[in-house]
Amino acid sequence: MKADNLMYDVAIVGLGPAGSTLARLLDSSLKVAAIDRKRLDGASGGFQKPCGGLLAPNAQKALVESGLNLPSSLLVDPQIFAVKTMDLVSGQIRYYQRYYLNIDRHRFDLWLASLIKPGVKIFDQAECRTIVPNRNAGGYDLTFVKGGRLWTITARQVIGADGSSSLVRRAFCPTPIRRYLCLQETFPGHLREPYGCFFDPRITDCYGWINNKEGQLILGAALPLEKQSAEKPRERFEAVKEALRPFGYRFYGAPLGATEAALVSRPASWRQIALGVEGGIFLVGEAAGLVSPSSLEGISYALASASLLSRILNRDPAKPQKLYRRAIRPLRWRILMRLLKSPFMFQPSLRRLVMLSGWLSLSDVSLSGLD
Ligand SMILES: Cc1cc2nc3c(=O)[nH]c(=O)nc-3n(C[C@H](O)[C@H](O)[C@H](O)COP(=O)(O)OP(=O)(O)OC[C@H]3O[C@@H](n4cnc5c(N)ncnc54)[C@H](O)[C@@H]3O)c2cc1C
Known part of the structure; x- marks a missing residue:
């Protein structure tokens, strides 16, 4: 009609x-x-x-360029000034200063x-x-x-x-374009930690993230589509939770609500x-x-x-x-x-070198001072 x-x-x-x-x-x-x-x-x-809901500096700039300011009612607690980067295989951890706005997507x-x-x-x-x-x-x-x-x-x-x-x-x-399946789950609880991103080539050649929003903990990962015929994404996602345990993250019990799933393009x-x-x-x-x-x-x-x-x-x-x-x-x-930057983040040996060097990372992060 x-x-x-x-x-x-x-x-x-x-x-x-x-x-x-x-x-x-x-x-x-x-x-x-x-x-x-x-x-x-x-x-x-x-x-x-489904989205991480982080506004990067370029997004903030694009908002201004299209004539907009962001109402504070869209912000959620906490705001983010650093990213905790974890290599789950080598155990390396580094903190990098970043200026993201944490919003309700x-x-x-x-x-x-x-x-x-x-x-x-x-x-x-x-x-x-x-x-x-x-x-x-x-x-x-x-x-x-x-x-x-x-x-x-x-x-x-x-x-x-x-x-x-x-x-x-x-x-x-x-x-054609390379795409990943993103899975996200929300858990009750709050972390005395900044936004975290983690790398583990056993699970994905991309990355995963842990974020706080309004007293809830969000765990997400971008999983390669082509590997899923061999291993189910659900199992990979559960493997993420296990791999994060040695880093002090505990995801007990059922998540709040259903697991969110969405494809993301990654040219x-x-x-x-x-x-x-x-x-x-x-x-x-x-x-x-x-x-x-x-x-x-x-x-x-x-x-x-x-x-x-x-x-x-x-x-x-x-x-x-x-x-x-x-x-x-x-x-x-x-x-x-x-x-051009990607190999230094996603190739395990190059990433380890970068993290080992401490280049651009924050040198003195006192976790007891973070909340
Ligand atoms: C889990 C996850 C986390 C992410 N985290 C971030 C982040 O923290 N920060 C960031 O900058 N980016 C993030 N991204 C990427 C970001 O979400 C997208 O790149 C961005 O939303 C793209 O905006 P868009 O308007 O092009 O498309 P979308 O936001 O995807 O909007 C497309 C719209 O089209 C509608 N639509 C689609 N098909 C149809 C149809 N057939 N009929 C009618 N309507 C239709 C949908 O309802 C939707 O509203 C994330 C992506 C995922 C999957």
């Missing part, structure tokens, strides 16, 4: 940080529709993105969506199913399920802001970044593969890519895809830098 008889200029699939930022920054002269599976009225229930998403101008037509609690060219209309038909019914809208340009499992990317630019090269195709298809944020391969930090890339694309679409130039590719170059370079 047709949701309306409009021909939208832009249809955005996904209202995470990338989609909401784009929807907010697009000119009000453009007819814009957005589809997201989340519940955006603030009521409980519905889809929530779902509240952050709802806040960004609340800033979208009233002129944008939002279909929330809606799952986009198909996007097919409509040559007669000179655009695309997007079909989605909402309230148990199938709806269609038509748009001249489609933006894939739909994250790591992007339907838009799969349909129009199926460049292995520049080629895995896909920005769209000529003819009105664009990808932003994680759908494009714009995620740090070293830290899995993706919010800054989501905000920045959406902001860059909005400036191009607002001008309606003749070759928007070409301009977008050019505009995104600094983000590509940033990813290249992270790719």
